[in-house]
Amino acid sequence: MYRTPGRVRAGGAGRTVAALLILAVLLFPVYWMVSTALQPRSAVTAAGLLPVSPGLDNFATALTNQGGSLLTSLVVASGAAVVCLALAAPAAYALARFELPGGRTVVFGALIAQMVPGIVVANALYSAYAQLGLVNSLLGLILADASLGLPFAIVLLRAFMVSVPSQIVEAAMVDGAGRLTAFVRIVLPMSRNALITAGLFAFLFAWADFVFALTLNTTDDVRPVTLGIYQFIGAHVSDWGAVMATAVLSALPAAVLLIVAQKYIAAGLTGGSVKQ
């Protein structure tokens, strides 16, 4: 089992090569998406492995067609992340610290809630939304999409806040701070990383939402890009370059977050996450 340093280095290089091969195979669809998006319309059907004469025309078409949808997605996903954190952070703190009566039931409920299929929620929500006038509304979609990240955020933040030393919070309260002040001034700043992780996932879950976008909207007034691209393949199936450009644009948040916030993503994944 014990290798000489030289063999470790040789084996390491071999593994790196193998890893890059694995990467190439598994990420081929992503490459293909970008490559197709860069090809002029005439070349899309006869596409080779490399874009022949790359250009941004498809992106212009995509932005014209789906720019509004991208903006809607941005508003809805940000709104959902804010709602999610605003609800989850105080709840997680209370569940971690106050030994609430029924607190265990709430944590249990959050775990169970992650298992409820979205279409089941949509099925019941639709008629309630119809009565409340929330169908085809930004607010309605934001509230529904917040449900995708909330249980996860509660579980994740609670797990983190258990480890915030209670002496620090107590010291602040001895100095005259109320619970609310101590929470805002002490607990929230200390939980920064966990909040970022939970917020990122809430954003990504809402950005990726398709079921609520599809079912809670009957007009095109509120149309996130997931719904946009779905309708786009129905209507413009011949213009694959533009469809792929839309796909690239709607994959951007994931790609950006992966680069900028890599460690938070991995932390969230192993923190008991469930993809919605």
Place this chain on the structure above:
Amino acid sequence: MSTVTPGTPVNEADPAPTPGGGARTGASGGRSRRFPGWLFAAPAVVYMLAFFGYPLVRNVLMSFQEFTPRTYFTGEAPFSGLENWRAVFSDDLFGDALWQTLLFTAGSLAGQFTIGLGLAVFFSRRFPLSGFVRAVLLLPWLVPMVVSAVVWRRILDQDHGVLNGFLTAVGLSDGGVPWLSSPDLALLSAVLVNIWIGVPFNMVVLYGGLQEIPRELHEAAALDGAGAWRAFRSVTLPVLRPVITVVLVLGFMSTIKILDLILALTGGGPADSTQTLGTMTYQLSFLELDFGQGAVIGNVLILISAVFAVLYLRTDRGDLGRGK
């Protein structure tokens, strides 16, 4: 009707210490005067009751109601006993959808887990760039599922798809494999795409599990003369078991409700060969506007998920629950 007479202080801002109240210390209890603890949790609890509790209850009720397009004009949804249940269960498509849901789920899980575990083991030895490659491999999992499905739809296209182009070029087929347009192949194609989507999640969680295994265990096994495969079977797998259970149960529950992938890839077709319980619920409720029958299948989905929810909650989640 209670009236508060003057001089009877109720909830005064600063009440006199009550027995056992004022002297409490520690994180719990204590200074609840200014802001009771449950107020912190109340908004989230109310929200969860509205967005999870209410739909669960409502779905059960709806499955016994006649809830059709007429309802939207009359506002009436009369109770109809087991009518919806009878209608759904006597529909041939229900049996097909149930079977296809199980095939899709089992096939996806088997592929995701096997490849994910293989990659986790591969990456668990340090080598240059391993962290970078692991991070980038996450991309398919983070991209919206409906977007991945659209990209794959293009790749698997019978005439213009790059997969058929590749297979023809290397001589593995003479072209034109109907990946998505043949009822015999469409479900398999959907499974393959979903395996691609799910591998990163399996890899990352299993990788995390592998990192937790104490080095000494493998050293002891090596001293006892165990080879790599033997050590993997007798040490790694048993120690990894709780993590494996979590990955499989979570995978099951997220796979069984998948809707976007199938709608964007095949739309449930061709010839209903990729209909699942999820797509059938959508179709009944939102295309045929029979919310009562849609609710029946929704309840079936919940029942199946509930079995696995129990499994999940009985698992020792260990480090996974701690959010680190």
